[in-house]
Structures are given as structure tokens and as C-alpha cells.
Amino acid sequence: xxxxxxxxxxxxxxxxxxxxxxxxxxxxxxxxxxxxxxxxxxxxxxxxxxxxxxxxxxxxxxxxxxxxxxxxxxxxxxxxxxxxxxxxxxxxxxxxxxxxxxxxxxxxxxxxxxxxxxxxxxxxxxxxxxxxxxxxxxxxxxxxxxxxxxxxxxxxxxxxxxxxxxxxxxxxxxxxxxxxxxxxxxxxxxxxxxxxxxxxxxxxxxxxxxxxxxxxxxxxxxxxxxxxxxxxxxxxxxxxxxxxxxxxxxxxxxxxxxxxxxxxxxxxxxxxxxxxxxxxxxxxxxxxxxxxxxxxxxxxxxxxxxxxxxxxxxxxxxxxxxxxxxxxxxxxxxxx
Numbered sequence: 001x002x003x004x005x006x007x008x009x010x011x012x013x014x015x016x017x018x019x020x021x022x023x024x025x026x027x028x029x030x031x032x033x034x035x036x037x038x039x040x041x042x043x044x045x046x047x048x049x050x051x052x053x054x055x056x057x058x059x060x061x062x063x064x065x066x067x068x069x070x071x072x073x074x075x076x077x078x079x080x081x082x083x084x085x086x087x088x089x090x091x092x093x094x095x096x097x098x099x100x101x102x103x104x105x106x107x108x109x110x111x112x113x114x115x116x117x118x119x120x121x122x123x124x125x126x127x128x129x130x131x132x133x134x135x136x137x138x139x140x141x142x143x144x145x146x147x148x149x150x151x152x153x154x155x156x157x158x159x160x161x162x163x164x165x166x167x168x169x170x171x172x173x174x175x176x177x178x179x180x181x182x183x184x185x186x187x188x189x190x191x192x193x194x195x196x197x198x199x200x201x202x203x204x205x206x207x208x209x210x211x212x213x214x215x216x217x218x219x220x221x222x223x224x225x226x227x228x229x230x231x232x233x234x235x236x237x238x239x240x241x242x243x244x245x246x247x248x249x250x251x252x253x254x255x256x257x258x259x260x261x262x263x264x265x266x267x268x269x270x271x272x273x274x275x276x277x278x279x280x281x282x283x284x285x286x287x288x289x290x291x292x293x294x295x296x297x298x299x300x301x302x303x304x305x306x307x308x309x310x311x312x313x314x315x316x317x318x319x320x321x322x323x324x325x326x327x328x329x330x331x332x333x334x335x336x
Contacts (some may be wrong), residue, residue: 003181014089018284021088028220031228032084037175040233041066047241067238071172075309078175090183098187106194109211112202125209133215134222137205138216141223141275143196149279151189152272162318162325168261168300169308178250179234182318227251227275236261248288252277255289263299 022029051057061066071077100216104119117123126132155164163182170177170293174261215223234241234254243253250272270287273280280286299305 013092015094017088018085021085025281028218031173031232032178036228037233039229040175040231040237043241044234044237044239047239065239067172067174071238072174074172075169076172076305077176079309079311079314080170080174081309083314084176084179086315087181087183089239090315095183095187095190098306099190101249105249106191106198108198109195109201109205110198113206116203116206120236123206123209127210128213130210130215132208136201136212137214137216137221137223139200140197141221143200144193145274145276145281147193147196148189148274149272149276149283151185151192152274154186154284154287155188156205156269156272159322160231160279162321163310165300165302166314166318167306169305170261171297171299171305172235173238173258173261175233175236175297178233183317190323232275240289242289245252245288245290248277248284249281250276250278252280253289255293256287257294257296259287259289261298262294263297263301264296265301267296268301299309310326 024033025208026034028035044066045062046060048057048062057065066072142264152164154160163185163239166182167180167185167191168178197310220228231241231249235252235257237254237258239256240255241253242248242255243251247253248256252271252275256271256273256277259267267287270285271280272285277286307317
């Protein structure tokens with residue numbers, strides 16, 4: 001009976017994770033949600049109408065402009081839909097336990113506040129005000145985006161590429177392709193962000209003499225809400241939307257991220273930014289676009305999307321390929 005109760009409890013956890021993931025489609029706190037997808041497709045519709053008037057598209061309908069059934073029912077897209085829910089299970093089974101093991105060793109905001117207080121003494125409380133909330137939220141946004149840039153760039157390196165390749169293996173892009181991220185990459189990104197935000201928040205709160213809340217819009221940090229509203233879901237789509245070379249030095253456009261997914265060598269290792277492209281500009285990985293769409297094929301240099309057609313391939317294959325790569329490197333180092 002005890003074993004049966006335990007099995008029932010574990011099944012309840014897994015079902016709750018899947019249900020939570022489904023509810024996430026209607027949550028403003030995530031980029032992939034019905035509201036933000038609707039805003040993105042609304043932008044795409046006006047873009048479609050404008051291009052039709054200018055004679056710049058041959059798509060006979062808006063649905064075809066988005067890619068039609070050819071894209072949205074492509075085997076890769078169907079895999080993205082399944083993987084979106086499987087990620088919820090991976091989070092419960094793998095990511096949460098690992099974070100639980102690492103968490104005691106990660107410095108948090110309170111640790112920094114206590115350290116500075118012991119070192120320099122307590123600070124007078126400035127109190128909550130709109131200016132501080134806006135400033136604090138801006139810092140959180142910038143640091144999170146900066147961390148994502150370097151985490152993304154790191155996973156393009158030789159020994160981490162097989163894990164990030166899961167994301168790039170998609171030959172067609174749909175909004176849920178954004179969730180096609182290996183759990184190991186997501187774990188690394190979360191830990192790096194936690195460390196940097198812990199240091200920032202702790203320093204900021206100490207200087208303010210107490211905790212400061214981020215200003216929110218509809219329960220979402222205001223800058224995240226604003227950037228998610230800028231057609232963010234078109235980054236993983238067939239719809240070319242450029243912000244122009246000038247603005248794209250600061251803000252990452254959907255077209256820039258589509259360039260990042262291109263299998264053309266001239267596009268490799270470009271546009272690692274998530275919301276901001278200023279990091280790409282600063283560190284030499286920027287590729288700007290124009291309103292004239294470039295002809296793109298999505299994928300990797302290996303051109304092997306046929307290897308990534310199952311949940312197994314997205315989850316396990318990166319470990320297998322990395323082990324083979326390490327073994328081959330070791331054999332090359334061994335003489336004779």
C-alpha cells in the first residue's frame with residue numbers, strides 16, 4: 001500500500017508539472033504564451049498586408065505567410081510541441097533535484113547584504129519609490145540579458161555545442177521552438193543568472209538599506225513585458241521582421257535571430273543576444289539586417305536534422321555525441 005501511495009504521489013507531481021506547463025501558455029510571465037503569440041501574429045498580419053500592397057510577398061493568404069501547414073505540422077514542429085510538455089517532466093525529475101544540490105553553494109542576495117552590513121555597517125533605509133523600482137528592474141533586465149548572451153555563446157563552443165545543437169537542429173521555426181533547449185543548457189543558464197543577480201540585488205539592496213521590488217506591468221517586470229510585446233515570438237517563425245541596421249545595434253529583431261538559426265557559414269556565431277543586441281555589438285558578434293528578406297535555410301553546419309526527430313534524440317543524443325567526441329580527441333592524443 002505504501003508503494004502504491006508513493007507511486008500515486010509521484011504520478012501526481014508529474015501530472016501537476018504538465019498541467020502547469022499547459023497553464024504557462026496563458027501566463028504573462030513567459031514569452032511563449034497566447035497573449036504574446038497573439039501580439040506577434042498581429043504584427044505579422046500588418047506586415048503581411050503591407051507587403052501585399054507593395055507586391056513584396058507571393059503568399060496567397062496570411063496563413064501561408066506564416067508558413068502554413070507545411071511549417072506548423074512539420075515533423076520538427078510536432079516534436080517541438082511534444083518537447084514543450086516533456087520539459088516540464090525533465091524539470092521535476094532532473095533540473096529541480098540538481099539545483100537543490102547546488103543551491104546551498106550559490107550566494108544569494110541576502111548573503112551579500114549580510115556581508116556588506118558586517119563589513120561596513122547598516123545603511124539608512126531609502127524606502128520604496130518608483131525611481132528605485134524602475135532602476136532596480138532595469139539592472140535585473142540588463143544582467144539577465146548579459147548572462148543569457150554569455151551562456152548562449154558558451155554553448156556554441158566545441159564541448160558544449162552538441163547540447164545547444166538540439167535547438168539549432170530545427171529545420172523549421174515555430175514559437176515553441178524557443179523551448180527546444182536541452183535541460184543541461186537551461187540549468188547552466190539559470191545558475192549563471194542566479195549568481196550574477198544575487199550579487200547585483202544584494203549590492204543594490206544594501207545601498208538602499210532594504211529590499212527593493214521591481215516595477216511590474218500586469219504582474220510582469222516592465223521591461224520583460226515591453227520586449228515580449230515587440231513581436232518576440234516572430235524570432236522563431238518564418239516571418240522576416242527587421243528593425244533596421246541602426247536599431248539592431250541595440251535591440252534584437254526577429255530577423256536577427258533567424259540569421260542566428262541559418263545554416264549559411266556567413267551567419268555562423270552571430271547574434272547571440274536574447275532581447276538586446278548591444279552585447280553582440282560590444283563583443284564582435286553582431287549581424288544586422290534590412291527590410292529586404294534574406295533567403296535562409298534553418299539548421300546546422302552538419303545539416304543532419306534527420307538525427308533529431310525524437311524525444312530521445314533531443315535529450316540523450318547530446319551526451320552520446322559529446323562522449324564520442326571526447327573519446328576521439330583522447331585517441332588522437334595517444335601515440336601510435
